[in-house]
Amino acid sequence: MRAHPPETDSGTGGRGAAPVGCAAGPGRSDVAAAEQRPAVRLPGLALSPPVFLAPMAGITDLPFRRLVASFGAGLVVSEMVASQEMVQARPGVRARAALGLEEGAAAHCPTAVQLAGREARWMAEAARMAEGSGARLIDINMGCPARKVAGGGSGSALMRDPDHALSLIRAVVDAVSVPVTLKMRLGWDETQLNAPEIARRAAAAGVAMITVHGRTRCQFYRGRADWAAIARVKAAVNVPVIANGDITDPETARRARSLSGADGVMMGRGAQGAPWQPALVAAALRNGAMPEIPEGRAFAAMAGRHYEEMLSFHGRSLGLRVARKHLAWYMDRAATDPALRREILTARQPAAVLARLPEALGGFRLRPETSSTAPPRQPPQREAAA
Numbered sequence: 001m002r003a004h005p006p007e008t009d010s011g012t013g014g015r016g017a018a019p020v021g022c023a024a025g026p027g028r029s030d031v032a033a034a035e036q037r038p039a040v041r042l043p044g045l046a047l048s049p050p051v052f053l054a055p056m057a058g059i060t061d062l063p064f065r066r067l068v069a070s071f072g073a074g075l076v077v078s079e080m081v082a083s084q085e086m087v088q089a090r091p092g093v094r095a096r097a098a099l100g101l102e103e104g105a106a107a108h109c110p111t112a113v114q115l116a117g118r119e120a121r122w123m124a125e126a127a128r129m130a131e132g133s134g135a136r137l138i139d140i141n142m143g144c145p146a147r148k149v150a151g152g153g154s155g156s157a158l159m160r161d162p163d164h165a166l167s168l169i170r171a172v173v174d175a176v177s178v179p180v181t182l183k184m185r186l187g188w189d190e191t192q193l194n195a196p197e198i199a200r201r202a203a204a205a206g207v208a209m210i211t212v213h214g215r216t217r218c219q220f221y222r223g224r225a226d227w228a229a230i231a232r233v234k235a236a237v238n239v240p241v242i243a244n245g246d247i248t249d250p251e252t253a254r255r256a257r258s259l260s261g262a263d264g265v266m267m268g269r270g271a272q273g274a275p276w277q278p279a280l281v282a283a284a285l286r287n288g289a290m291p292e293i294p295e296g297r298a299f300a301a302m303a304g305r306h307y308e309e310m311l312s313f314h315g316r317s318l319g320l321r322v323a324r325k326h327l328a329w330y331m332d333r334a335a336t337d338p339a340l341r342r343e344i345l346t347a348r349q350p351a352a353v354l355a356r357l358p359e360a361l362g363g364f365r366l367r368p369e370t371s372s373t374a375p376p377r378q379p380p381q382r383e384a385a386a
């Protein structure tokens with residue numbers, strides 16, 4: 001349990017007390033300093049590298065988080081977990097918060113369990129449960145735009161009711177000892193860009209880090225993320241701020257940091273089919289050694305192991321459905337022949353899928369001109385699987 005900090009902003013932010021320029025973004029020296037900083041520092045926890053995997057419902061299950069963490073990421077976040085359903089043990093819900101990065105290369109990467117909800121008692125209870133199972137951070141979802149979620153008063157709907165949002169935040173901060181973080185959008189719509197004000201109040205209530213997806217709720221996934229607008233949140237708080245939205249490679253990560261002055265970046269869709277991408281971006285930002293990225297048969301073997309883990313984690317029926325999404329992304333990256341792609345995505349026998357993966361994915365090579373794997377543009381996806 002934690003006492004509320006005083007009413008001033010608190011925390012061990014990634015920058016000093018001097019505010020960073022607002023709409024114009026931070027100066028060049030701030031950015032250079034930020035790029036050299038190896039970690040985002042929270043009370044009792046350093047998140048390094050400052051490149052994180054975003055929560056994605058139906059995607060960032062334990063097998064995918066483990067895979068991303070094994071290449072290197074400063075933080076991975078669970079799928080959104082509905083707090084009341086978690087406490088009441090609705091079937092399948094607790095699996096979304098499953099932890100298990102304690103082995104191998106992934107062991108150094110902390111996991112945040114992300115909670116959604118609109119009632120303080122469920123949020124607090126679910127946070128206690130997640131902490132009890134080993135979550136290193138609790139993240140509060142204030143960004144989900146899906147009607148199913150926001151229509152019920154959770155997710156991004158909380159940005160329309162900051163007083164209520166603050167009561168949930170305080171309940172969660174009081175309930176656990178691990179850092180509590182917040183993920184939100186710029187506001188509900190362009191007339192209510194209240195992220196800086198909510199961030200200021202949340203930090204004063206004890207939130208240790210704030211991630212901002214640079215779109216409003218009403219934009220869903222349309223348009224482009226406004227990284228410069230995130231600078232207003234950065235200027236409002238002394239806790240670390242993480243920029244999110246449309247960051248897919250080193251170039252977009254650099255631009256997002258430069259425009260926002262954020263302490264780190266969070267990537268979602270850019271890691272689909274490319275679990276190494278956060279590690280690649282992190283290495284590029286600090287001019288460090290690139291992670292070893294599997295190509296050809298090694299790529300097919302990685303996908304095969306991931307496939308088997310998904311089936312074993314979710315069970316065959318759900319596992320096949322979850323796995324199809326990831327296989328489709330892997331095949332996008334490898335530009336798999338359309339007929340073979342169809343055959344794999346409609347196969348019912350795991351053995352048949354595994355047998356075809358070397359042919360389907362063996363052609364994958366990194367793009368030499370960028371040593372990157374810019375993901376194919378995808379239509380926006382729904383957040384509301386949770």
Ligand SMILES: Cc1cc2nc3c(=O)[nH]c(=O)nc-3n(C[C@H](O)[C@H](O)[C@H](O)COP(=O)(O)O)c2cc1C
Nearest residue numbers: 054055056057079080213245246267268269381383
């Ligand atoms: C399929 C999908 C599911 C998502 N689920 C969640 C979620 O459970 N919780 C959340 O805070 N954001 C969720 N998001 C939003 C992402 O975390 C992220 O904010 C958004 O995709 C923008 O980042 P990106 O451009 O790097 O993907 C989801 C996004 C997608 C595409």
